[in-house]
Amino acid sequence: MNIIDIKSRKGGKNMKILNKLIAFSLTFVLILQSISCAQNSANNNLNVNGVTSKVNNENFKNVKLKYMGQATVRIITEDNKVIYVDPFAGDDYSMPADLILQTHSHFDHADLEKVSNRNQGCIVITEKEAIVNAKHQTFDLPFVKVVPVEAGYNQNHDVNSCVGYVLEFKNGIKVYLSGDTSKTNQMSEMASMNIDYAFFCTDGKFNMDNNEAAECAKLVNAKHNIPYHNDTSNSGIRFDRKKAEEWTAPNKLIINVNEEIELKAGEEKNNMGNSKTLVIYSSFIGEQYSVGVIEKGNTEIVADMIIENLAADRYKVEPKNDIYPRDSYKKLTEIASKELHDSARPEIKDITFDISNYDTIFVGAPVWWGDFPMIMYTLFDKVDMNGKTIVPFSTHGGSGLSGFDSKLKRLYPNAKVLKGLAITGTDTQSRKDKVKNEVEKWIKEVIN
Numbered sequence: 001m002n003i004i005d006i007k008s009r010k011g012g013k014n015m016k017i018l019n020k021l022i023a024f025s026l027t028f029v030l031i032l033q034s035i036s037c038a039q040n041s042a043n044n045n046l047n048v049n050g051v052t053s054k055v056n057n058e059n060f061k062n063v064k065l066k067y068m069g070q071a072t073v074r075i076i077t078e079d080n081k082v083i084y085v086d087p088f089a090g091d092d093y094s095m096p097a098d099l100i101l102q103t104h105s106h107f108d109h110a111d112l113e114k115v116s117n118r119n120q121g122c123i124v125i126t127e128k129e130a131i132v133n134a135k136h137q138t139f140d141l142p143f144v145k146v147v148p149v150e151a152g153y154n155q156n157h158d159v160n161s162c163v164g165y166v167l168e169f170k171n172g173i174k175v176y177l178s179g180d181t182s183k184t185n186q187m188s189e190m191a192s193m194n195i196d197y198a199f200f201c202t203d204g205k206f207n208m209d210n211n212e213a214a215e216c217a218k219l220v221n222a223k224h225n226i227p228y229h230n231d232t233s234n235s236g237i238r239f240d241r242k243k244a245e246e247w248t249a250p251n252k253l254i255i256n257v258n259e260e261i262e263l264k265a266g267e268e269k270n271n272m273g274n275s276k277t278l279v280i281y282s283s284f285i286g287e288q289y290s291v292g293v294i295e296k297g298n299t300e301i302v303a304d305m306i307i308e309n310l311a312a313d314r315y316k317v318e319p320k321n322d323i324y325p326r327d328s329y330k331k332l333t334e335i336a337s338k339e340l341h342d343s344a345r346p347e348i349k350d351i352t353f354d355i356s357n358y359d360t361i362f363v364g365a366p367v368w369w370g371d372f373p374m375i376m377y378t379l380f381d382k383v384d385m386n387g388k389t390i391v392p393f394s395t396h397g398g399s400g401l402s403g404f405d406s407k408l409k410r411l412y413p414n415a416k417v418l419k420g421l422a423i424t425g426t427d428t429q430s431r432k433d434k435v436k437n438e439v440e441k442w443i444k445e446v447i448n
């Protein structure tokens with residue numbers, strides 16, 4: 001794909017495309033980048049009374065959650081208490097623990113010795129403390145409320161010796177970790193818990209698969225659904241990104257291994273009154289322009305920031321069939337060029353949202369040949385956003401917003417299209433803090 005290809009095409013449409021791309025061609029050099037708790041709890045004793053540290057209200061920050069692979073999660077609370085859930089994967093156990101949670105005793109959830117660095121009074125809660133006399137207990141600790149919930153319901157996991165946990169932090173954020181499970185009886189009651197972030201195992205071998213876990217996600221009805229414990233290969237990474245991509249749960253959020261995200265309370269984030277916000281975007285992984293092979297697309301990184309900031313819902317526009325290559329940026333550009341030339345409408349996966357539930361819709365995509373990827377037009381053809389407030393954003397290699405705003409105005413003449421944001425693709429991968437500041441500033445400016 002280069003300017004020569006474009007010139008060689010006949011007709012006014014191609015000249016238009018050429019004009020659109022001249023500005024971009026100056027900056028977008030199409031040379032393929034070389035892809036380029038003191039150890040007092042080793043015997044699992046519950047030591048709730050040992051918690052003496054006071055919550056320091058002045059230093060409240062957001063809760064931080066790091067996914068470490070398999071079912072292992074590290075959480076740092078607003079008041080800097082450190083929680084490890086199902087210690088096993090990863091090697092970043094240097095922060096001293098204040099609370100260790102184990103969902104059940106299988107080796108890949110119960111490597112408590114890995115958490116050898118523990119603060120005095122560190123609490124350990126395993127399934128044995130969580131279920132007493134066949135009853136699920138609750139632990140109201142000074143820095144987090146721990147509510148064990150049902151887990152199991154399959155031949156490998158017995159409901160009497162497995163739990164999931166719902167954690168409620170002081171800023172109101174609620175996180176659910178399913179542990180190892182299939183669909184449970186309790187899940188249909190869990191929607192009333194108003195969970196913000198829900199992790200579901202989706203391995204499909206020892207537990208439920210992607211389909212069943214998507215059903216469970218609908219029942220639990222959390223704001224964000226995160227796939228974990230989905231790798232059956234025993235690889236070092238302990239996370240199957242492809243399987244996660246294929247999961248069709250609503251409001252899906254994929255967290256890569258070793259990625260840390262900030263969890264903010266919905267009320268704090270959403271400064272748009274009672275309106276509900278949806279972020280619709282496309283984004284592609286694999287070999288990409290100027291960033292080599294990426295595991296999370298540039299636009300998805302920006303979408304995540306918007307979603308986190310506004311407690312928005314998510315819909316990622318994804319092709320129904322695996323039509324975009326991940327191994328070659330060049331091949332991808334050729335396919336995209338043909339799609340643009342043909343005004344193609346590639347088939348997309350099911351639309352899982354109801355547009356009537358939303359007032360404000362952020363619409364984002366990578367710039368492909370000076371335009372939205374054609375797959376976005378498949379969605380635009382199916383979803384009427386007239387009457388809504390639309391906020392466009394792009395990531396790009398030099399072409400900026402590429403008229404996303406005016407294109408949306410043309411498509412939806414009765415929508416209010418607000419000022420868009422264009423982010424340089426490479427910055428999303430290597431200058432996340434800078435991008436985050438830009439995104440926050442823009443959101444404050446356009447939404448008030």
Ligand SMILES: Cc1cc2nc3c(=O)[nH]c(=O)nc-3n(C[C@H](O)[C@H](O)[C@H](O)COP(=O)(O)O)c2cc1C
Pocket residue numbers: 021024028282283284285288289296297298299300332333334336337365366367368369370371395396397398399400424425426
């Ligand atoms: C098929 C294709 C066409 C592209 N065309 C342009 C373009 O016209 N202008 C531009 O600035 N960047 C272009 N890029 C670069 C992408 O817009 C940029 O890398 C973007 O951040 C990728 O986002 P993603 O990782 O979310 O898919 C193109 C990339 C691809 C794969």
